[in-house]
Amino acid sequence: MVTLSQHPDSGWWTSGWVDLGLRWLLGGLFVLASMHKIEDPAVFAKIIYGYDLFPAAAINLIAIILPFIELTAGLALLAGFYPRAAAVILSTLLLGFTVAIAINALRGHVFDCGCFTAAEKVVWQNEPAWMLGRNALLLFMGWSIAFYRGRRVAQVRSG
Amino acid sequence: MMDLFQKVILLLAIAIVLALAINRFSPHGIPLIGQWDTDTGVVTADTDLAALWAEFEVPDVATAKRVFDSGKALFVDVRSQGIYDAGHIPGAVSLPLGDLESRLEAILDDVPRQRPIITYCSGRLCQDSHTAAQLLMERGFENVLVFIDGFPGWIENGYPVATP
Structure with a gap:
């Protein structure tokens, strides 16, 4: 029998603490991920170029702006400032990354500039299966936060 | 009360303003458009x-x-x-x-x-x-x-x- 106190959605996954954990994990990961890119936008731009999916005129702009979207949304999740909006942004980015990786995996496109400067940073591109699995997990976390309906712990501003 | 869409736009706007400002003044900043044509020369953001x-x-x-x-x-x-x-x-x-x-x-x-x-x-x-x-x-x-x-x-x- 379902009563108000036993809402069908209730369970450990509706706990505000689980939501908080997911927010901090996803937010923290994106803040960390944005750091290298912010430190060296030229190297990040080259990685974007390597995907061979974007017009030349957009590459630098993506390299400049994308890391700050990750940073801003990541910090918003950590701080509990518009967490739902931040989760929507990060989920959309993850979806975009996933599509880009999948397209290149399907068409067998691997970027190898044969260079030292970007070598370590593009090695992960050679492992699309690992990246797609990781993105699926992160996307699930993003959606959990975006669709969370319970009362949030440590929230500065809702939404 | 702002709706979700407005909040998304607000966060994105903060990110874009921060990005352009920091890129402008950072020693590692890059131009808004790079050189990505191999016919012209070596490809580079700078x-x-x-x-x-x-x-x-x-x-x-x-x-x-x-x-x-x-x-x-x-x-x-x-x-x-x-x-x-x-x-x-x-x-x-x-x-x-x-x-x-x-x-x-x-x-x-x-x-x-x-x-x-x-x-x-x-x-x-x-x-x-x-x-x-x-x-x-x-x-x-x-x-x-x-x-x-x-x-x-x-x-x-x-x-x-x-x-x-």
Whole structure:
């Protein structure tokens, strides 16, 4: 029998603490991920170029702006400032990354500039299966936060 | 009360303003549009750097071959040792960019500072030969040029290749 106190959605996954954990994990990961890119936008731009999916005129702009979207949304999740909006942004980015990786995996496109400067940073591109699995997990976390309906712990501003 | 869409726009606006402002004032900032056309030259996010580099680039493969045939220049291969071993321009010394600074003295010690040096790497997708050229100039080499088409351009033209 379902009563108000036993809402069908209730369970450990509706706990505000689980939501908080997911927010901090996803937010923290994106803040960390944005750091290298912010430190060296030229190297990040080259990685974007390597995907061979974007017009030349957009590459630098993506390299400049994308890391700050990750940073801003990541910090918003950590701080509990518009967490739902931040989760929507990060989920959309993850979806975009996933599509880009999948397209290149399907068409067998691997970027190898044969260079030292970007070598370590593009090695992960050679492992699309690992990246797609990781993105699926992160996307699930993003959606959990975006669709969370319970009362949030440590929230500065809702939404 | 703002709806979700407005909050998304607000967060994105904060990110874009921060990004453009920090990029503008950061020493690592890049121009808003880069040089991503391999027909023009080496691809790079930094067009200012590309303009500077143009002054010491070997313009085409045929010129590089003429310099090679004259025997006057020393070719420096800055790709990794493994790639060098698989095939390189005959007579080129291997000086991988990763340990260029530590091995430079040992390998180029007896090379006169006036001797022309031509650095190369993996072609127009690779900036390593430019970075290497800059380091060599800082160490006192006076005639350093970059062969931007690198090893891929060399073998494309069927020029001789050495394997150790």
